[in-house]
Amino acid sequence: MSNHSHHELASPLTRSARPAALNPRKSPRQSRATSTVAIILEGAARVLEESGLRAYSTNAVANRAGVSVGSVYQYFPAKEAITRALIQRETGALLAEVKSLAAVNSPRPALEAVIDACVAHQLRRPALARILDLEEARLPLGDDVADLGRALATALHQILLRGGLRDEDATLVVAADLLAIIKGIVDAAGQRGETDAAALSRRVRRAVFGFLPAEFY
Amino acid sequence: MSNHSHHELASPLTRSARPAALNPRKSPRQSRATSTVAIILEGAARVLEESGLRAYSTNAVANRAGVSVGSVYQYFPAKEAITRALIQRETGALLAEVKSLAAVNSPRPALEAVIDACVAHQLRRPALARILDLEEARLPLGDDVADLGRALATALHQILLRGGLRDEDATLVVAADLLAIIKGIVDAAGQRGETDAAALSRRVRRAVFGFLPAEFY
Amino acid sequence: MSNHSHHELASPLTRSARPAALNPRKSPRQSRATSTVAIILEGAARVLEESGLRAYSTNAVANRAGVSVGSVYQYFPAKEAITRALIQRETGALLAEVKSLAAVNSPRPALEAVIDACVAHQLRRPALARILDLEEARLPLGDDVADLGRALATALHQILLRGGLRDEDATLVVAADLLAIIKGIVDAAGQRGETDAAALSRRVRRAVFGFLPAEFY
Amino acid sequence: MSNHSHHELASPLTRSARPAALNPRKSPRQSRATSTVAIILEGAARVLEESGLRAYSTNAVANRAGVSVGSVYQYFPAKEAITRALIQRETGALLAEVKSLAAVNSPRPALEAVIDACVAHQLRRPALARILDLEEARLPLGDDVADLGRALATALHQILLRGGLRDEDATLVVAADLLAIIKGIVDAAGQRGETDAAALSRRVRRAVFGFLPAEFY
DNA sequence: CATGAATGAGCGTTCATTCAT
DNA sequence: CATGAATGAACGCTCATTCAT
Numbered sequence: 001m002s003n004h005s006h007h008e009l010a011s012p013l014t015r016s017a018r019p020a021a022l023n024p025r026k027s028p029r030q031s032r033a034t035s036t037v038a039i040i041l042e043g044a045a046r047v048l049e050e051s052g053l054r055a056y057s058t059n060a061v062a063n064r065a066g067v068s069v070g071s072v073y074q075y076f077p078a079k080e081a082i083t084r085a086l087i088q089r090e091t092g093a094l095l096a097e098v099k100s101l102a103a104v105n106s107p108r109p110a111l112e113a114v115i116d117a118c119v120a121h122q123l124r125r126p127a128l129a130r131i132l133d134l135e136e137a138r139l140p141l142g143d144d145v146a147d148l149g150r151a152l153a154t155a156l157h158q159i160l161l162r163g164g165l166r167d168e169d170a171t172l173v174v175a176a177d178l179l180a181i182i183k184g185i186v187d188a189a190g191q192r193g194e195t196d197a198a199a200l201s202r203r204v205r206r207a208v209f210g211f212l213p214a215e216f217y
Numbered sequence: 218m219s220n221h222s223h224h225e226l227a228s229p230l231t232r233s234a235r236p237a238a239l240n241p242r243k244s245p246r247q248s249r250a251t252s253t254v255a256i257i258l259e260g261a262a263r264v265l266e267e268s269g270l271r272a273y274s275t276n277a278v279a280n281r282a283g284v285s286v287g288s289v290y291q292y293f294p295a296k297e298a299i300t301r302a303l304i305q306r307e308t309g310a311l312l313a314e315v316k317s318l319a320a321v322n323s324p325r326p327a328l329e330a331v332i333d334a335c336v337a338h339q340l341r342r343p344a345l346a347r348i349l350d351l352e353e354a355r356l357p358l359g360d361d362v363a364d365l366g367r368a369l370a371t372a373l374h375q376i377l378l379r380g381g382l383r384d385e386d387a388t389l390v391v392a393a394d395l396l397a398i399i400k401g402i403v404d405a406a407g408q409r410g411e412t413d414a415a416a417l418s419r420r421v422r423r424a425v426f427g428f429l430p431a432e433f434y
Numbered sequence: 435m436s437n438h439s440h441h442e443l444a445s446p447l448t449r450s451a452r453p454a455a456l457n458p459r460k461s462p463r464q465s466r467a468t469s470t471v472a473i474i475l476e477g478a479a480r481v482l483e484e485s486g487l488r489a490y491s492t493n494a495v496a497n498r499a500g501v502s503v504g505s506v507y508q509y510f511p512a513k514e515a516i517t518r519a520l521i522q523r524e525t526g527a528l529l530a531e532v533k534s535l536a537a538v539n540s541p542r543p544a545l546e547a548v549i550d551a552c553v554a555h556q557l558r559r560p561a562l563a564r565i566l567d568l569e570e571a572r573l574p575l576g577d578d579v580a581d582l583g584r585a586l587a588t589a590l591h592q593i594l595l596r597g598g599l600r601d602e603d604a605t606l607v608v609a610a611d612l613l614a615i616i617k618g619i620v621d622a623a624g625q626r627g628e629t630d631a632a633a634l635s636r637r638v639r640r641a642v643f644g645f646l647p648a649e650f651y
Numbered sequence: 652m653s654n655h656s657h658h659e660l661a662s663p664l665t666r667s668a669r670p671a672a673l674n675p676r677k678s679p680r681q682s683r684a685t686s687t688v689a690i691i692l693e694g695a696a697r698v699l700e701e702s703g704l705r706a707y708s709t710n711a712v713a714n715r716a717g718v719s720v721g722s723v724y725q726y727f728p729a730k731e732a733i734t735r736a737l738i739q740r741e742t743g744a745l746l747a748e749v750k751s752l753a754a755v756n757s758p759r760p761a762l763e764a765v766i767d768a769c770v771a772h773q774l775r776r777p778a779l780a781r782i783l784d785l786e787e788a789r790l791p792l793g794d795d796v797a798d799l800g801r802a803l804a805t806a807l808h809q810i811l812l813r814g815g816l817r818d819e820d821a822t823l824v825v826a827a828d829l830l831a832i833i834k835g836i837v838d839a840a841g842q843r844g845e846t847d848a849a850a851l852s853r854r855v856r857r858a859v860f861g862f863l864p865a866e867f868y
Numbered sequence: 869c870a871t872g873a874a875t876g877a878g879c880g881t882t883c884a885t886t887c888a889t
Numbered sequence: 890c891a892t893g894a895a896t897g898a899a900c901g902c903t904c905a906t907t908c909a910t
Contacts, residue, residue, distance in 0.1 A: 068871045134351055177402050177420055184401020185394050203394055210427025285896045492901060502875045568785055611836050611854055618835020619828050637828055644861025719892045
């Protein structure tokens, strides 16, 4: 009777470039709508944190958020759109912070601040951060999400350039490697249940500055 | 509520405690059976590599392997058991290599060899390696799989101790951090499609030895 | 190994202890839902009557009821729960009647009325009644269903006591035997296709009162 | 590749009237074959007794019997054929006994002996007897099995006629009712775990002779 | 707009049956 | 003949998605 095939996304209203169907279905214009989106995202976050990916169903999210499934689909065209929005919500703050830090003058303190921000971010909601990291890799998410990663790398790249590194290509790879190092250590620590941000930061700094050439100042 | 288990062929040699249900259902007695297991695992590997986790269904695995679902369930009691066996197949060789390298005398060459092994492993089948890493984290797999990770960390730890590092507790964390650094860089590189093992190895070495204290020889 | 339960709508009113999983999944809140439950049960009844236990699959029930499988699972957590509900629907009326008859003063007319009720019940939908009897014995159904049998025996027991029988233990066995006699004759008759309730009642009465001691009045 | 549909029986070798496919596939001519059939049947009996209908699969039967599934299908064309043969094995002895008792002169002792035989039969392997009774009703078994029931009824019928009852039609129904009474009481007792054959026999006799008209001698 | 009942393709899994060895 | 690996239709059940109210 209803002839959809819910495993493939096909949206009649392609608004953005690639996986357009994952864009929010309607831009909330009323404050009520805005808060509903936030409520749903927080519901999704809690389901993931408390019950894991196995329990992460649209119905579970709706229940946890205290709304109906129908409402969820008012604001998100598909389940993956929720995941994407959640990733953006979580990474957005971190990205903004990193971007502003990248503009600061001295490269070394900037880099240290970036590290601190990453550590703080991961330790705030470690289980959620870890799962979202996994999903970011697992799902064919949109450009927006890929952009988050690229923006982080770009910010780091700028810091490196200002720190005295030269060759453009090389520094982009270096930035990517740095990011991989930071994420690797911090994720693993979060997974092991570490909570001491200062200690964790110290270890990450050691890795980062050990990796960078001596001429970085 | 799954309500019958008609296969009373519980493996007589239950080795791991908890997820015993994931142990192989029967040990193959005919020669053709032995190869069937391998064929199924390779089918699973190809589904994962070529179509990703979304397409990773038991029927897809069976089709790709050229056998029937029934045959899959002759040897694996559940889908997760296939994943587990695949992880063991893939990580097994790496672990064996690392273990033997850990026994080699000079710590620095040992560590370099470990890095080379990790890089080679990841670059052989990058997509598969990455997905299996994710699944290893995502699934409640058996002790055997957890042991793989622990064995790697232990091997690294021994190298560190022989390399002159002292405080036991600290070195365990250092080993974990090193592993996270290696995995982080190599995974990200594999995901970006890098294929130059030598260049990748060089970068990982820089990160590892930059992280280690200067007294490591 | 069934490995997710995405419906966290556990009924707030869990009434029976053990097979709680067989309790209705949700209490219908919209009027249409109430009728859906009835429609599903009648679909199940017709599948059983017309095609027997072999054809009694959840999809067959859904088709016969004119709904989707999904709808079936909105209200019943498992196939057995449908069977259980059907048994309760069918036996419920009989039990209520028997209970009220057990309260009537004169034991002999009460007993005769009970017999008539059993006969009428069995002849109304003989095939269904027979199959449900078998399933009641075959399946590990909940306390509620076991209670039905016990309630019938208890009701009979009370009639016997009021009829002048003494020894408690003995009369419980007598009640069980009477029930077995009634069920045996009536089931067999239903299976043979008998439709004459009056004639059947006469034969059952002969068996019952022939079995009871002469002092029963 | 193999185009069978294992839920419908279609046998190329129709030897007997109705569900011919359920006849033994080959009449065992060697003693080894004869004993294999017996071994398989006993395996089936034990699976049913110890693990119930849920566990009653052809593989389970083969395992319990210590033979391979292939061997089972050498002697039985389908699973139901095993069930049917088991019913015949179990009821055969009882039927033979009843038949010989029916030939004895005095009707009352003959009837008492029949009752004793039924009780003894049920108490020997109560769980098995009960399950086979259920299956006899549940499955579309062959004429042979239906004949068992008819033969029992016929034997009873002869006893009744010799006991002084007249009207032919009526006595056939009476025989059926008697059988239903006996089976009803004895089955229920077996299910409750009763083991006292003498006491059970006494109750069944009371029911039977209470049901028969006084002129039966 | 919100609700939640309804949908159905698809999943994991079973097991009666076949057939190469 | 015996074996047991292989088969695949069918089952119970899930859950992303739709739509009548």
